[in-house]
Amino acid sequence: xxxxxxxxxxxxxxxxxxxxxxxxSQMIKGMLEDIQSAASVPLANVNGQTLAKVVEYCKFHYExxxxxxxxxxxxxxxxxxxxxxxxxxxxxxxxxxxANYLHVESLLQLTCQAAxxxxxxxxxxxxxxxxxxxxxxxxxxxxxLLSEIEWKFE
Amino acid sequence: xxxxxxxxGVSSAxxxxxxxxxxxxxxxxAFLEVEDVRMASQVCREWRAIGGDDLLWRKLAARLWPxxxxxxxxxxxxFRRLVLHGNCRNAVAAMxxxxxxxxxxxxxxRNRYYACRFLHLELQPHFTDAGPALLRLFFDARGERxxxxxxxxxxxxxxxxxxxxxxxxxxxxxxxGPGAAxxxxxxxxxxxxxxxxxxxxxxxxxxxxxxxAELPTACCLVTNVQGHFKGCLEWxxxxxxxxxxxxxxxxxxxxxxxxCDLRGYPPEDPYAFRNGPDYAPAVxxxxxxxxxxxxxxxxxxxxxxxxxxxxxxRAEYHAPGELLQRLADEDDxxxxxxxxxxxxxxxxxxxxxxxxxxxxxxxxxxxxGPQAPPHADPVLPDPLRQxxxxxxxxxxxxxxxxxxxxxxxxxGRPRFEWQQYRDTD
Numbered sequence: 001x002x003x004x005x006x007x008x009x010x011x012x013x014x015x016x017x018x019x020x021x022x023x024x025s026q027m028i029k030g031m032l033e034d035i036q037s038a039a040s041v042p043l044a045n046v047n048g049q050t051l052a053k054v055v056e057y058c059k060f061h062y063e064x065x066x067x068x069x070x071x072x073x074x075x076x077x078x079x080x081x082x083x084x085x086x087x088x089x090x091x092x093x094x095x096x097x098x099a100n101y102l103h104v105e106s107l108l109q110l111t112c113q114a115a116x117x118x119x120x121x122x123x124x125x126x127x128x129x130x131x132x133x134x135x136x137x138x139x140x141x142x143x144x145l146l147s148e149i150e151w152k153f154e
Numbered sequence: 155x156x157x158x159x160x161x162x163g164v165s166s167a168x169x170x171x172x173x174x175x176x177x178x179x180x181x182x183x184a185f186l187e188v189e190d191v192r193m194a195s196q197v198c199r200e201w202r203a204i205g206g207d208d209l210l211w212r213k214l215a216a217r218l219w220p221x222x223x224x225x226x227x228x229x230x231x232x233f234r235r236l237v238l239h240g241n242c243r244n245a246v247a248a249m250x251x252x253x254x255x256x257x258x259x260x261x262x263x264r265n266r267y268y269a270c271r272f273l274h275l276e277l278q279p280h281f282t283d284a285g286p287a288l289l290r291l292f293f294d295a296r297g298e299r300x301x302x303x304x305x306x307x308x309x310x311x312x313x314x315x316x317x318x319x320x321x322x323x324x325x326x327x328x329x330x331g332p333g334a335a336x337x338x339x340x341x342x343x344x345x346x347x348x349x350x351x352x353x354x355x356x357x358x359x360x361x362x363x364x365x366x367a368e369l370p371t372a373c374c375l376v377t378n379v380q381g382h383f384k385g386c387l388e389w390x391x392x393x394x395x396x397x398x399x400x401x402x403x404x405x406x407x408x409x410x411x412x413x414c415d416l417r418g419y420p421p422e423d424p425y426a427f428r429n430g431p432d433y434a435p436a437v438x439x440x441x442x443x444x445x446x447x448x449x450x451x452x453x454x455x456x457x458x459x460x461x462x463x464x465x466x467x468r469a470e471y472h473a474p475g476e477l478l479q480r481l482a483d484e485d486d487x488x489x490x491x492x493x494x495x496x497x498x499x500x501x502x503x504x505x506x507x508x509x510x511x512x513x514x515x516x517x518x519x520x521x522x523g524p525q526a527p528p529h530a531d532p533v534l535p536d537p538l539r540q541x542x543x544x545x546x547x548x549x550x551x552x553x554x555x556x557x558x559x560x561x562x563x564x565x566g567r568p569r570f571e572w573q574q575y576r577d578t579d
Contacts, residue, residue: 112184113185116185128197135198
């Protein structure tokens with residue numbers, strides 16, 4: 001019962017979690033199907049800070065789904081998710097990468113939605129400033145872009 | 155001092171947030187609105203490629219329309235084109251209307267019960283590459299033998315008011331029975347289904363705020379037996395243009411009255427009301443000037459948004475013609491379920507009189523609808539059809555000719571027969 005699993009980040013931090021919690025990650029699930037006796041999983045692409053957040057997320061959602069599916073818990077989960085995403089941009093993007101690598105679908109959806117919120121209702125220049133993106137489109141490109149894409153609406 | 159801004163220091167030292175692979179940016183973009191995607195694809199080359207990826211548009215489309223209507227084949231295989239054109243070749247937006255209803259007001263026939271339920275409102279407000287602008291109202295009308303044909307059904311655009319002004323929306327009451335209705339003057343004891351307005355003996359206040367009243371330009375009945383009409387009414391051409399013009403105002407409400415021609419009201423002779431509207435109007439859409447808290451209104455618009463602006467968000471999407479087909483395929487149990495909650499017990503108990511379909515096992519179907527034999531498809535002789543087309547063009551409404559069947563004929567010959575009504579102006 002309640003077998004434990006040790007997750008190790010790329011900077012050597014160790015997180016001991018219940019197996020059930022870790023199984024929310026499809027990547028770990030697949031790995032455990034191959035090596036059933038594994039007690040420790042090294043995660044080369046995730047740093048300690050991010051992994052701590054991912055583990056926090058998985059733990060909470062594991063507990064929440066165990067409690068049942070009432071309206072109240074759903075609202076509570078939503079509230080918790082919102083607080084969970086109240087992080088810096090760099091952490092958010094690390095989380096997206098980690099969720100993608102670990103294949104935690106719900107976390108990936110959640111973080112992508114949060115990232116989309118950063119982009120929406122902004123002009124092109126505002127987006128560039130926010131993400132430090134250089135405009136590598138030439139004037140020719142931009143003209144072509146406007147002409148070739150028929151941004152036609154009803 | 156420096157302790158105040160450690161976070162900023164860290165994040166600016168980080169490399170720009172471009173280390174995300176394109177596939178993840180694509181997942182992020184999938185949560186954006188179309189306008190945001192347009193902005194984002196002008197940011198840099200990489201994002202421009204993402205914004206042009208059809209997989210992204212596939213995901214955007216999946217958020218907007220049901221899966222079965224996402225057929226990019228209608229748009230040359232491009233989901234981007236499908237999204238930008240509103241998927242109008244594959245999907246129409248329809249707003250469910252239950253439990254709106256229209257009830258007969260007992261003038262003389264106190265023992266009888268007539269009711270019409272409006273089920274869906276389907277609207278394509280613009281001319282699209284898939285067809286003309288149209289508004290369709292799906293209904294199910296039942297009653298005793300002399301139930302009227304729906305061709306004189308009126309759609310009204312009016313301004314409803316709150317407070318003590320008339321007419322007031324009436325709460326749902328179940329009438330006690332024919333005996334009770336026969337006593338007194340009848341009108342007070344009669345039921346009004348949720349969201350219907352009682353016109354009252356002097357419906358002047360409603361007519362004073364009437365913007366327009368329009369008759370349907372076409373009709374398709376999937377059930378056409380004595381005492382039971384089911385199908386859809388269509389408004390196109392100038393009639394639709396007038397409706398939409400008035401519906402664009404935030405305070406405009408949309409009402410429907412079954413089988414009553416309400417154009418030109420109020421009549422000059424007040425006596426004419428006696429033979430005038432004898433079905434109570436059903437409120438299909440409530441404008442912002444009326445709060446409608448009294449009885450749980452389903453479609454309540456946000457402040458400042460007209461019907462035309464907000465209906466899309468409330469609509470369900472269906473394949474063209476799907477609703478009509480579904481209406482035709484309904485079995486008796488589904489129809490009974492629809493009526494079960496609103497039918498007064500004394501009417502429901504009168505099985506033989508009310509459920510006409512069982513009363514007439516196939517015998518009274520008048521050649522319309524899916525029960526019709528296959529050779530009953532109406533094919534006008536060629537010279538006659540040409541004449542109809544010429545007359546229609548001369549009369550200035552070429553668009554009205556044969557529109558009703560257009561969507562249904564795409565996958566073969568017409569399944570349902572449409573009756574075109576003459577547009578009076």
